[in-house]
Amino acid sequence: MSKTPSSEAQSNQLGDFELNLLKQEYFFLQTTIEDYNKQIWVIKALGITGTSAVLGFILREKQNLSVSISASNIAFIGCAIPLFFWILESQWKHFQRGFYPRVAQIESILANTYGLCSPKIYGSWTYTFKRSPTSQHKGYLWDGLLNRSVCVSYLLEIAFLLIIAAIAYFWKR
Template sequence: MELQSKHQAQTLSEFELNLLEKEYFFLQTTIEDYNKQIWIIKALGISGTGAVIALTLQQKLGAIALIGCSIPLFFWILESQWKHFQRGFYPRIVEIESILTTDCGLRSPQIYGGWTHSLKRTTKPKRRGYLWDGLLNPSVFISYLLEIFFLILLGAIAPHIGK
């Protein structure tokens, strides 16, 4: 009887490891899928800004560029929501990596842990929430602020171009 319960415990442990492995790689794939969507959002935002720039230069109306600032603002908010949702998966990734390395004594997987270590980042964010994970996340807002700054600058100089 004792041998049978040991075998069941070992089987359950293998079963749990198998589930953790599947969950871990599912979460990694989900995070990558979010990244693909985020790149599409960025590309659409930059394309929209490019169209505003072309129209501003053609019409030489600074107001077009200033109104066009709404395009990167819209895509900034959209991308920040996706980034916030994506970051919701990170704590579970960290937890699974900890279970596999600390509790099970395995050396891998360490996809997220290795990435954060190589970039000298902590796996525990200093702040949480939509504002910090999304809207004020540097990987999100920097490109949009640059677009807005450029459009404002273009809006100021557009009437003077070609005079």
């Protein structure tokens, strides 16, 4: 006489199995998002280092008047450095944002299907910062290049270099 599990026991086992898979996927996605953040900070740091190097060249050029390229030209050309890093970081941010809808979906499944109050890492963050789990504007331009967390620092760097270029230009006059 063999014992066959009841359909309720099978359903519970399947539910537990699915719940376990969802938890694993959720924390894998959170780790992946954090890994992207770590890389984004490295990119930002390298961009700021490049901008600092441009400032060093400007200061050196101001002391060495025999160099043919002017400090204002160095600053103007130096704007390409933050521009390149801005494009690189925006690509990483665009890829990272591709994970957000699935994280929100898993949080919704855990709350609605399983009645769990947590984890809500992403949901809590979007609520606190009044963001939508799905981007209102789709595509690389909005999710990456014009993303507020990406573009502000690079726009400030470029503006700073342009101001330095103007100061260097009028300083020689």
